[in-house]
Amino acid sequence: MKAYVFPGQGSQFTGMGKDLYEQHTEAKRLFDKANDILGFNITDIMFTGTEEELKRTRVTQPAIFLHSVAQAAVAKDFNPDMVAGHSLGEFSALVASKVLSFEDGLKLVYKRALAMQMACEANPSTMAAILGLEDDKVVEICASIEDEIVVAANFNCPGQLVISGSNRGIEIACEKMKAAGAKRALPLPVGGAFHSPLMKPAEVELAQAIKDTTFSDGICPVYQNVDARPHTDPQEIRQNLIKQLTAPVLWTQSVQQMVADGATHFVECGPGKVLQGLVKKIDRTAEVSSAE
Structure with missing residues (x-):
């Protein structure tokens, strides 16, 4: 079975x-339509920015x-048995699987981006990558840090x-990890604490837009x-x-569940090959490729 991931x-x-x-x-039609919907030439920034x-x-x-x-739209034999997307990629997955229209998906993504930007500015915060430590240990250390998110x-x-969390909280957490x-505890160059309670203002803002959008089978x-x-x-x-902005991204668990449900081949749709690398680390037997 084929799983398409975004x-x-x-x-x-x-x-890109x-x-x-x-x-x-x-x-080309989708790119041109995106320029119209967004009100600025995103294609210029993508191609030469x-x-x-x-x-x-x-x-x-x-x-x-x-x-x-766009890559999913032009892919040969695009006939997924299942789809998933990492964070933002979930919106791409929903459009590719026809749950959302392209126009609605793009509008929600843009609203999400602006809401997240505002939440970041309101609460200076950050994220860090933790390598070489058991998942449970990472969760335990995060929970042990008092007075910080x-x-x-x-x-x-x-x-x-x-x-993900407050600047001071991440600093303390990295030392503890x-x-x-932990082999490494690396602060990431991001604008805020995505997928944490600090994104609550963005979630509230996005929730209404999601409720007002048509979701199909x-x-x-x-x-x-x-x-x-x-x-x-x-x-x-x-x-x-709606819950996604403040909840953790359970990517390891998603891939494990897709494999348990019969996925043998994971096809990545979008820029780069990050997800292919993650899938292979989660299940070495899985076949991975980029969409063509």
Whole structure:
């Protein structure tokens, strides 16, 4: 069985999507439509913008979404048995599996990006990657830090977690993780504490937009970040998407569940190969490739 997976923030690069735009009429149509919906030429930034321009949340999120959805739209034999997306990638997965329309998906992603940007500015906060420590130990250390918000935010693969929280909390946590035997505890160059309670203002803002958006029956189950379970009911998918901004991304658990449910081949749709690497670390027997 084939699982199509869609990357999140961090996989952007200058020139992303240019080949799709030049080689496929359908991709060009989606790119041009995105420029109209967003009210600025995101394609110019994607194709020729600097790394710094692409790193801005209001650009990064719609750019990765656009690249991913366009790649799925032109992929040969796109007929997924299941889909999943990492954080932002969940929106791409929902559009590719026909739960959301392209227009609605893009509008939600842009609103999400702006809401997250505002939440970051209101509460200076950050994230850090913790390598070489058991998941349970990372969770335990986060819970032990008093008077600061620190949580496990991304369960990327065994031995690679990302924690999220206040600047001081992350500083304390990194010291404690190293003392507990972590190979590395690296603060990440991000604008805020994504997938933590500090994103509550963004969640509230996005919740109304999600409630006002039409969710349809998709073409296959979507394995969602908040519970790593397959979902086909539009109402359940909607509720899980609202919780996603403040809840951890259960990527390890999602891939394990997809494998348990019969996935043997994971196809990554979008810029980069980050998810292929994570899938192989979660299950060495899984076959991985990029969408063509």
